[in-house]
Amino acid sequence: MPIRISSELPAFRTLGEENIFVMSKERAEHQDIRPLKVIILNIMPKKIETESQLMRLLSNTPLQVDVELLQMASHVSRNTSSHHLDAFYKTFDEICDYRYDGMIITGAPVELLDYEQVDYWKEICTIMEWSKTHVFSTIYICWAAQAGLYYHYGIPKYPLEKKMFGIFPHRAEVSNCQLLRGFDDVFYVPHSRNTEVRREDIERIPQLEILTSSDISGVHIVANKNGRQYFITGHSEYDRDTIANEYRRDVEKGLDIQIPYNYFPNDDPNNMPVFSWRCTANLMFSNWLNYCVYQKTPYNLDELEVRNWNWQTSL
Template sequence: MPIKIPDTLPAFETLVNEGVRVMTETAAVRQDIRPLQIGLLNLMPNKIKTEIQIARLIGATPLQVELTLVRIGGYRPKNTPEEHLFAFYETWEEVKGRKFDGFIITGAPVETLDYDEVTYWDELKRIFDWTETHVHSTLNVCWGAMAGIYHFHGVPKYPLKEKAFGVYRHQNLKPSSVYLNGFSDDFAVPVSRWTEVRRADIDRVPSLEVLMESKEMGVCLVHEKKGNRLYMFNHVEYDSTSLSDEYFRDVDAGVPIKLPHDYFPHNDSTLPPQNRWRSHAHLFFGNWINEMYQTTPYELEKIGSGD
């Protein structure tokens, strides 16, 4: 089944042109099934780009999914028009009475700040607590994963001497995990962050299980059975050009930045990069959605009730 998003959302036309099936409201109501309800708390400055990246992966599932775009109430990003926010987004305060099968919390360009210095930290803490009673499965990404694992377990983040930046080989540590079904033993994942969490801190928490790891970049994916929470510290959702966009942005701004590791062919930034992680990104999101579908209550109101 296709993903259901507003017809006028910029992602709609992009996904149609890519061959991703999308569904209008009119077509959706004709199907006598309950679509999976997935919320996307989008903390990224360029919200339109992130919407497309996530919707592309969710839209590849054979299940019908309804995507709700959510934003922090009192914060206004600089790189997304306000009319877009008001047209397509709801604040968390507006949706907090609802139940969701899945909820995605993205990264944000605030990772060098202490958590208490982030302007919306108090609201985000309330959202994390809310997911325990109103969401069947939560997927936290990059800074969202660091913030979540710190909020629930006190696992700290550490500043890096230089940016972890590029495409790195990762290992499948738990082939039997439902979230890694079909994964290779070794695969590429884009990395872009200034901080890290460390395996030693995670291993001190019995409820946390490391599923993916890189010898060079450390922990990538952690699963927590309680609350069906996933912490993805890197960027499987990235487009082919996401790392090059970041690289040339910093070069143009005069910010010191190294060439992204193992990204441009022959380390030549004039050559277009090749996407070597797309298939595993689709696998991961497909596995997450399938596990959600298999285990979520049919009646949304029962989510969080323990039934």
């Protein structure tokens, strides 16, 4: 089954050219299927690029997924046109009375700021609190993962001596984890961040469990044991050339940026990067939609409520 998005959204044409099955909302309305309702709070600067990355991953299952896009009303985007935002994005006031099967909150280039210094901090706290009663399962990515761990559990972030930048090997720390079903013993994930969360702080919170980690890049996926929240410090959604573009941007700015780890063959920026994380990324998002959302969410979203039982077998 496809994802359901507006036929006017740039991602509709992008994914169609890649032979990914997308369906316009107009066509989907004639099918007698209750799609999963997923909302993406997109706070990345290049919103159109991030839309395509995430929708590509959400489309790779037999499930029909109805995707909506959410923006911060308290922040003015400088990298995406107001026409695009007005046409395809909603604000929290417009969706706060609705309920969703799943939610994705993206990263943002604000990690070196204290949380309270971020201009939309109060608004995103309101959304994170709302998600506990109006969204069945939420994925937090990169900065959002750190922000979510801080807001929900008081876990601090720490500055790194140098940017965690490149493609790093990871391992699972738990067995029989449905989010990780089918993963290889070692799998690769992009990271691009200047701060970290630490294992000892997470392990003090009884509701949380570290699912995956790297000897180099540290904690990767942290889950609430009830299966409702996943905090992911990496960027599995990245395209092959996303880190290359970030590297070249920083070089052009004259910043002191290292060659991304394990990314360019022979550490030569003139070589095409190896796309070593694509299968894992597709599998993780497919597992999330199937096992963590579709298999658990109420058919009638009006029945959605905070459920506190411990789904050890569903993590």
